[in-house]
Amino acid sequence: MKHNSESLLEVKDLTVKFFSKEFSIDAVRSISFSIERGKTLALVGESGSGKSVTALSILKLLPYQIASHSNKSSIKLKGKEIMEMSSGEIRKVRGDSISMIFQEPMTSLNPYQRVGRQIEEILMVHKGMRRKDARNRVIELLKKVQIPDPQLKAESYPHQLSGGQRQRVMIAMALSNDPDLLIADEPTTALDVTVEKSLLELLKDLQVQMGMSILFITHDLNIVKKFADEVAVMKEGEIVEKGVVTDVFSSPQHAYTKQLLDSIPSPKNNISAEGKPILLSEGLTVNYLTKKSFLKKSLYLTAVNDAAIEVHEGRTTGLVGESGSGKSSLARALLGLEQSEGFIEFDGKDLNFLSENSKRFIKKDFQIVFQDPFGSLSPRQTIGEIIGEGLRVHESELSKSERHSKISKALEEVELDSSFFLRFPHELSGGQRQRVAIARAIILKPKLILLDEPTSALDVSIQMQVIKLLSELQQKNNLSYLCISHDLKVIRALSDLVYVMKEGKIVEKGMADQIFNEPKNDYTKELIRASI
Numbered sequence: 001m002k003h004n005s006e007s008l009l010e011v012k013d014l015t016v017k018f019f020s021k022e023f024s025i026d027a028v029r030s031i032s033f034s035i036e037r038g039k040t041l042a043l044v045g046e047s048g049s050g051k052s053v054t055a056l057s058i059l060k061l062l063p064y065q066i067a068s069h070s071n072k073s074s075i076k077l078k079g080k081e082i083m084e085m086s087s088g089e090i091r092k093v094r095g096d097s098i099s100m101i102f103q104e105p106m107t108s109l110n111p112y113q114r115v116g117r118q119i120e121e122i123l124m125v126h127k128g129m130r131r132k133d134a135r136n137r138v139i140e141l142l143k144k145v146q147i148p149d150p151q152l153k154a155e156s157y158p159h160q161l162s163g164g165q166r167q168r169v170m171i172a173m174a175l176s177n178d179p180d181l182l183i184a185d186e187p188t189t190a191l192d193v194t195v196e197k198s199l200l201e202l203l204k205d206l207q208v209q210m211g212m213s214i215l216f217i218t219h220d221l222n223i224v225k226k227f228a229d230e231v232a233v234m235k236e237g238e239i240v241e242k243g244v245v246t247d248v249f250s251s252p253q254h255a256y257t258k259q260l261l262d263s264i265p266s267p268k269n270n271i272s273a274e275g276k277p278i279l280l281s282e283g284l285t286v287n288y289l290t291k292k293s294f295l296k297k298s299l300y301l302t303a304v305n306d307a308a309i310e311v312h313e314g315r316t317t318g319l320v321g322e323s324g325s326g327k328s329s330l331a332r333a334l335l336g337l338e339q340s341e342g343f344i345e346f347d348g349k350d351l352n353f354l355s356e357n358s359k360r361f362i363k364k365d366f367q368i369v370f371q372d373p374f375g376s377l378s379p380r381q382t383i384g385e386i387i388g389e390g391l392r393v394h395e396s397e398l399s400k401s402e403r404h405s406k407i408s409k410a411l412e413e414v415e416l417d418s419s420f421f422l423r424f425p426h427e428l429s430g431g432q433r434q435r436v437a438i439a440r441a442i443i444l445k446p447k448l449i450l451l452d453e454p455t456s457a458l459d460v461s462i463q464m465q466v467i468k469l470l471s472e473l474q475q476k477n478n479l480s481y482l483c484i485s486h487d488l489k490v491i492r493a494l495s496d497l498v499y500v501m502k503e504g505k506i507v508e509k510g511m512a513d514q515i516f517n518e519p520k521n522d523y524t525k526e527l528i529r530a531s532i
Contacts, residue, residue: 007034008180008213009058011076015070016062016237027053029237030072035181038207040214040222042245044260045234046459047363047430051217054234056214058082078180096126101173103186105166109158115169116142116154119176126177141172146202163323164195166252178210185217192322192486197530200227201339219459221260222253222489222531225249227435233257263460265467265493268316271512273497275313277345279334281364282308284342286329286504289309303329304340305504310497311448314474315479318495318512319490326504327484331450334482335366347447352449364394367441371453374433377425384421386472387411387440394444410443413476414469431462435469442473451483455490467493488531492516498523 008196016028024051028050035041043051058075060082060254074103075082077097103107110118116138123134135154142150145168146350158166169186174182188196200223207214218226224231224245232242233256241254252258287392304326311317321327332338336351347361349389354362367390370376377386388407398406403471409420414435425433434454441449455463467490473479483494491512498515500508500523506520519525 006037007316008037009075009215011037011054011058013070013072014045014054014057014075015073016057017068017070018049018066019068020044020066021242022261027237028057030070030278031232031234031237033232033239033242034215035215037180037213038211039229039448040207040216040227040230041220042216042228044221044224045216045236046219048236049234049436050237051234052185055100055215055217056187058183059094059100059433060085071093072253092126095122095179096177097179097181098176098181099179100183100185101167101170101174101187103189105163105170106158108170109166111158114155114157115161119154119173122173122176130242130393137176138172141176142169143176144206145169145172145521146198147172154204163191167191167195167199168202170306171199171206172382175206175210181213181215182207183217186219186221188218188223192489193527194322194528196223197230203227215216221249221264233260240368260460263464265464265489267492268494268496268512268518270473271496273312273315273511277310277317278313278347279311279482280343280345281310281334282343284308284330284333284340284344286326286333286338286340302504304333306342307501307504307506309334309499309506309509311480311482313447313480313498314478315496316483316490316494318484318498319484319501320486320491320498321501322527324503325501327501329504330453330501331452331482331484335363335368335450364390364444367444367449367451368450368452368455369434369437369441371456374425374430377433379425382422382424383411383428383436386425386436387443390440390444406443410439413442413473414439429462430458431465434458434462434466436465437509438469442477442479445477446479447481448482451481451486451494453487456485456487463490470494488516488527500527 006295007258012029012032014028015030017025018025031054033041043054045051065191073083077093080252103474109115116236118140119141121129123137125346129137138154139150142153147153147165147168153161174316188199218224228245231245231248232239233254235256241248241252241257248257252261284304284307285302287300287302289300309317319327329338333340333355334344347365384407387410389401391403391406411418411420416432416435460468474481481494483491485491493513498519499506502523508515508524515524516528518527
């Protein structure tokens with residue numbers, strides 16, 4: 001492909017309307033943009049802004065029984081009008097001239113088919129290759145996307161690969177027909193920072209090698225700054241600002257763009273590790289049985305190895321590490337949800353010498369806010385019932401009116417009004433659901449809350465609101481937090497003390513400013529470099 005300033009894709013006055021008997025929604029409103037050959041355009045916006053609908057329109061993948069475009073809508077690829085293409089013509093474009101990488105590879109790959117076979121299928125359909133030639137090409141593609149031992153991995157099923165490897169397989173599939181345009185829809189959202197960094201570098205290298213254009217859909221401004229040439233900012237179905245990345249970031253014109261740029265969390269002020277430890281562990285080890293044998297020695301996987309951690313009263317301890325590092329296993333052990341060896345002390349009590357009944361009552365003082373607010377809230381209960389559930393267990397003597405009063409106060413503390421009392425989780429936005437999860441945790445007046453990836457499922461501005469809310473609640477109620485995350489910006493915004501985990505071991509610990517400004521361990525340095 002040649003590198004020149006000619007537009008590969010031109011979108012003009014694109015409008016998308018969804019309709020039914022009861023209502024109609026303008027999902028995209030008369031937007032226009034173009035992508036030059038060999039360049040990257042980032043389409044930025046929060047959930048519901050119309051980014052993915054725009055991408056699906058380019059491939060004509062919308063559910064057209066309930067979706068429609070206006071007569072003025074135009075999408076041209078190399079001068080050819082996509083809107084006028086027949087179903088046969090657009091099928092040739094999909095996967096050939098235009099390919100797409102989706103956000104979650106595990107749901108995009110066929111779980112019943114080996115990954116090599118899935119890539120072969122594309123080559124056989126679009127290129128008319130014989131099976132043997134297609135298999136050789138598959139191995140070449142897997143090498144190109146830097147998957148180790150490609151012959152072996154081609155024979156693997158999706159569940160046998162890591163998240164980063166699955167996403168590399170998706171990239172190999174997308175590149176199999178040498179596309180002119182690659183659409184990447186939030187391809188790094190669920191990935192660790194080092195995996196994200198390596199994938200972005202890989203995409204950039206492949207773009208240079210193949211001369212392809214990229215439409216990169218994301219809500220992460222940090223990625224846009226590092227990866228894209230131009231950016232278009234979407235809000236409520238409209239493009240409110242577009243231009244060269246350096247210009248938009250240095251002097252944003254629209255208030256919404258400024259709001260997004262201001263939503264990047266800043267480091268916590270007044271960090272301290274003063275106050276008595278509310279939670280303390282030493283020599284904590286968690287082993288998982290992987291192979292049981294009566295004749296030979298059973299095999300165990302050590303998920304947590306001799307870990308020592310402390311959380312101080314009224315302060316936040318951050319626990320950082322990539323997937324599989326042992327963060328969640330350590331947290332479950334501290335909560336008593338996982339069998340472990342070693343010493344755990346909570347609020348001055350040695351948990352190893354407490355009865356199961358005593359441990360149950362301690363759980364009132366040790367609450368959790370989970371990563372996915374939708375998955376952790378019962379869809380069959382009202383918000384009032386969800387928040388008040390802990391009261392029925394730990395404060396069963398309360399009258400109905402007293403319980404109602406406490407639930408209303410908890411809603412008020414997380415800045416939700418009483419109208420939410422009778423609503424259901426599906427009627428709330430992601431940010432509102434996370435506020436409900438926080439209200440459920442604080443209603444029992446706990447001493448410590450475990451925050452398990454509390455903002456990873458949220459848009460940047462909502463993420464910022466939740467961080468601010470957590471900080472205010474900590475100051476108001478003298479709460480202690482143990483915050484687990486792979487997002488170092490969130491850890492830096494909330495934490496006083498930081499622990500870094502790798503392969504079950506704590507490889508570095510220190511005050512937040514020391515960890516982020518003067519890291520000593522090579523792995524910590526790598527994490528910080530990848531997150532900048």
